[in-house]
Amino acid sequence: MGLNEDWRRRSLAAVWHPCTQMKLHDPDGAALPLIPAASAQGVWLHDFEGRRYLDGISSWWVNLFGHNHPAIRAALADQLSRLDHVMLAGFTHAPVVELSERLAALTGLGHAFYGSDGASAVEIALKMSAHHWRNAGRPRKCRFVGLAGGYHGETVGALAVTDIPLFREAYAPLLRLAATVPSPDERQAGPGEDAAAVAERAAVALATWLEQHHEDTAALIVEPLVQCAAGMAMHHPLYLQRARELCDRYQVHLVADEIAVGFGRTGTMFAHNQAGIRPDFICLSKGLTGGTLPLSAVLTTDAVYAAFYDDEVARGFLHSHSYTGNALACRAALATLDLFEQTDALRANELTGARLAAQFEALSQHIRVRHARRRGMIFAWDIDTTLPDFGRRYARHALAQGLLLRPIGRTLYAMPPYVISEAEGEHLARGALAALEATLADEPDFPNAEEAIADGV
Numbered sequence: 001m002g003l004n005e006d007w008r009r010r011s012l013a014a015v016w017h018p019c020t021q022m023k024l025h026d027p028d029g030a031a032l033p034l035i036p037a038a039s040a041q042g043v044w045l046h047d048f049e050g051r052r053y054l055d056g057i058s059s060w061w062v063n064l065f066g067h068n069h070p071a072i073r074a075a076l077a078d079q080l081s082r083l084d085h086v087m088l089a090g091f092t093h094a095p096v097v098e099l100s101e102r103l104a105a106l107t108g109l110g111h112a113f114y115g116s117d118g119a120s121a122v123e124i125a126l127k128m129s130a131h132h133w134r135n136a137g138r139p140r141k142c143r144f145v146g147l148a149g150g151y152h153g154e155t156v157g158a159l160a161v162t163d164i165p166l167f168r169e170a171y172a173p174l175l176r177l178a179a180t181v182p183s184p185d186e187r188q189a190g191p192g193e194d195a196a197a198v199a200e201r202a203a204v205a206l207a208t209w210l211e212q213h214h215e216d217t218a219a220l221i222v223e224p225l226v227q228c229a230a231g232m233a234m235h236h237p238l239y240l241q242r243a244r245e246l247c248d249r250y251q252v253h254l255v256a257d258e259i260a261v262g263f264g265r266t267g268t269m270f271a272h273n274q275a276g277i278r279p280d281f282i283c284l285s286k287g288l289t290g291g292t293l294p295l296s297a298v299l300t301t302d303a304v305y306a307a308f309y310d311d312e313v314a315r316g317f318l319h320s321h322s323y324t325g326n327a328l329a330c331r332a333a334l335a336t337l338d339l340f341e342q343t344d345a346l347r348a349n350e351l352t353g354a355r356l357a358a359q360f361e362a363l364s365q366h367i368r369v370r371h372a373r374r375r376g377m378i379f380a381w382d383i384d385t386t387l388p389d390f391g392r393r394y395a396r397h398a399l400a401q402g403l404l405l406r407p408i409g410r411t412l413y414a415m416p417p418y419v420i421s422e423a424e425g426e427h428l429a430r431g432a433l434a435a436l437e438a439t440l441a442d443e444p445d446f447p448n449a450e451e452a453i454a455d456g457v
């Protein structure tokens, strides 16, 4: 048995993998091969037998400057020799103070509160928002509203504001579901409409909803500019401006979930920057540590903070988490922020993004592609296919091309690390196109293939 096969079998016996119907890996990785990673460098993931895969989705959108970056590695080694971790209640430390100062300078919000994952950051923001209204004498304001197709994580609280039926259905009885309002997804443009018109239309629906429900609503939560998990649904920044105006008018907090789109992904440091607005809460995670260690942060306004500052203990924000503000994770985040400055990453990404868009041109022009689109370093294409398991098939063909790409439904997307070189971009673009051709070749070639497949399932 090869080394890959050995790790694969041991993993399937011992590990419950995320977001996976484990049976699809059974018995021999036939439907969906499990790839054991031995090491990683830059944009590349290496298995145990010398094969390598270009990480076209930044390992679930977390990696920014490539794997195993020497600067982040050095910072972590240094930090490990000083202070690994100390509880953040009653203690503080240099990395958490410096990181909080720098995040405040970058966002215009402060009072950084830390968790270890995106879902926790979302729950922290929701709890803070509702508790703020309670402290302000308005306890009825404790419901939330989000966008259709929104994704904010999958713990029970975060799932309640997530509108992805596949992830939510089985747990619906456990959830205190949030309301959803229409998404400003620009693909919904009707004849004669542009993205701004769709945004206006969605904003009108939000206005109507808030008018009726603001007395009970603590916060609106949005993924600014790109609803990634919905299949890279993109919208015009005008929607965020309208949402800000409406939240001000109806005294509802605006929570910007920048977990996926923050840290330069959409072209600006934070996606909401493109709307020129300031949210009441910002949730950060994923790219925060450059993809090395789990860490999330919630930033908020002085006004929210002030509502908790009191002689009474119970009016404080008593949320606790053992690893809050972990020194190693904070240090990795500081090294990541340094890289933004040292490499002038946002400017560099303008060039890299344009270069990749040109490299993807043949894919974007493909006859079966609909809605080829891009925001900064996020590229997406909807595929007109009858294959019900398009994503899984595509992922397998992509691996054969030396690529990690996992479509969401019938939306193919790429979100590579920022450091991708021209030659690596070529490998990505060529392989993505070749994998598409190979996947489409799997389509049964009779007209009502979809029905036939549905019957067969």
Ligand SMILES: *Cc1c(COP(=O)(O)O)cnc(C)c1O
Pocket: 116, 117, 118, 119, 120, 122, 151, 152, 153, 154, 223, 228, 229, 257, 258, 259, 260, 261, 285, 286
């Ligand atoms: C990934 C993601 C989350 C959840 O983050 P986890 O670290 O996976 O819990 C929340 N919101 C958005 C927009 C995300 O993309």
